[in-house]
Amino acid sequence: MISETKSIWMDGKLTPWREANVHVLTHSLHYGLAVFEGIRCYAGDNGSAVFRLAEHVERLFASAHVSCIDIPFSPKEIEQAVCETITSNGLRSCYIRPLVFIGSGEMGLYVTSNPVRVAIAAWPWGTYLGEDGLTKGIRVKISSFARHHVNSSLTRAKISGYYVNSQLAKREVKKAGYDEALLLDTDGYVAEGPGENVFIVRRGVLKTPPLTSVLEGITRATIMTLASELRIPVEEQRLTRDDLYIAEEAFFTGTAAEVTPIREIDDRQIGSGQPGPVTRRLQDTFFSIVKGQGGHPEWLTAV
Ligand code: PPE
Numbered sequence: 659m660i661s662e663t664k665s666i667w668m669d670g671k672l673t674p675w676r677e678a679n680v681h682v683l684t685h686s687l688h689y690g691l692a693v694f695e696g697i698r699c700y701a702g703d704n705g706s707a708v709f710r711l712a713e714h715v716e717r718l719f720a721s722a723h724v725s726c727i728d729i730p731f732s733p734k735e736i737e738q739a740v741c742e743t744i745t746s747n748g749l750r751s752c753y754i755r756p757l758v759f760i761g762s763g764e765m766g767l768y769v770t771s772n773p774v775r776v777a778i779a780a781w782p783w784g785t786y787l788g789e790d791g792l793t794k795g796i797r798v799k800i801s802s803f804a805r806h807h808v809n810s811s812l813t814r815a816k817i818s819g820y821y822v823n824s825q826l827a828k829r830e831v832k833k834a835g836y837d838e839a840l841l842l843d844t845d846g847y848v849a850e851g852p853g854e855n856v857f858i859v860r861r862g863v864l865k866t867p868p869l870t871s872v873l874e875g876i877t878r879a880t881i882m883t884l885a886s887e888l889r890i891p892v893e894e895q896r897l898t899r900d901d902l903y904i905a906e907e908a909f910f911t912g913t914a915a916e917v918t919p920i921r922e923i924d925d926r927q928i929g930s931g932q933p934g935p936v937t938r939r940l941q942d943t944f945f946s947i948v949k950g951q952g953g954h955p956e957w958l959t960a961v
Contacts, residue, residue: 660781663747667739667778670731672746678777685772686759690819693721694757696853696913697740699780699961701750702950707958708744708754709913709948711737713876715756721815722758727774729758736776741961743780753783753914759818786853786914787837792941795921795933796837796910798851800899801827805841805849808871816873824852838910840902840923843871848897850875854910854918857881858902859936865901868894877911877944880957884943887953890936899924907934909941917941 666678686692695718699708715733722729731739740754756778763772785792803826806813811820827839840856843849849871850856855878857866864885866878885892902908906929908920917940919933933941946952 660783663749663779663781665743665746667743667776669775669777670739672742678779680759680775681762683762683765684759685762685765685769686818688765689767690817690822691725691727692757692759692818693718693725693727694755694816694818697754697756698783698913698916698948699744699749699752699754700948700950702948702958704950705960706744706750707948707950707960708740710876710880710957711740711959713879714913715740717814717816717874717876718756718758721812721817724812724815725817727758727760729776730774731776736778737959739776739778740780741959743778744961747780749780749782751782752780754778754780757818783914786912786916787910787918791837791918792916793933795919795928795931797922798838798840798908798920798924799831799834799836800924801830801839801841803827803830803841804844805871807844813869813871814874821852828852838918842899843867846898847871848899848902851910851912851915854912854915856902856920857909857911858897858905859907859934860901860905862906862936863891863893864936865893865895865897867897875911877913877916880944880947881911881917881940884940884947888939888943890940902928905929907937909933909937917944 665672695714697714761773761775831839841849855875903926910918
């Protein structure tokens with residue numbers, strides 16, 4: 659259970675947590691068309707700051723745009739609302755979940771007059787794949803479910819309905835005793851985790867699948883920038899499942915997952931079976947930046 663906070667920003671105003679409810683005929687609840695974001699705010703030495711807020715809000719609007727949803731607020735208003743939600747709840751570090759959904763009114767797939775609604779919640783959320791996962795690495799299994807084909811989804815969008823696919827993959831591997839799933843694309847190449855992008859290190863080169871069938875992760879972009887700055891060569895390329903098996907290192911990235919080392923895939927040990935030096939270096943750099951102890955102040959919005 660997540661811990662309850664005081665209020666949730668809903669359609670322009672802060673609403674008490676328990677009153678932030680919707681009608682059961684809410685369109686998005688039935689058909690899955692809603693767009694959302696996951697953002698983190700970190701407590702640092704100089705107070706709290708939201709990591710890459712503008713980029714997350716930009717992606718929220720891009721998701722809405724490609725889905726033909728008009729958000730009745732401006733990006734600046736949403737950025738301010740995110741900050742207001744954090745401060746009004748007295749949170750220092752938290753996860754923030756903006757959700758744009760289609761309200762009730764008409765039913766059926768094609769609706770034109772239902773209101774577009776926006777909610778922003780924030781709550782304290784610790785490590786996504788366990789504290790141990792972050793330090794020791796996790797055990798991953800490739801799911802039998804393929805990630806959506808590019809022509810049956812909009813890959814730049816973070817649409818709620820897509821997460822049925824993610825949940826099927828995740829439930830399958832959790833039931834089999836693994837920590838997290840990995841999905842291949844419909845051509846059989848490595849795509850991503852249910853809620854994470856994936857990276858490997860092979861012969862010192864950092865590799866990640868191209869954006870053809872994965873979400874354009876903001877942590878992914880962050881890690882690629884940091885790797886370049888650390889003079890670690892980076893390549894976007896299609897990877898086969900056995901590219902993963904013979905990798906020296908592997909890790910997941912995501913707002914929730916942060917930088918989580920992978921120590922095993924499909925029962926094959928990855929490298930030494932411990933988080934490798936490149937993963938550790940990138941992980942350390944990432945955590946010092948989000949806590950305001952590294953560079954890139956432009957990625958932090960103080961609250
Ligand atoms: N791929 C998918 C499918 C995905 O959902 C996420 C984020 C990423 C990659 C990484 O993107 P980014 O956060 O911009 O680096 N997944 C969000 C939801 C997780 C959840 O369980 O809910 C997240 O990490 O917030």
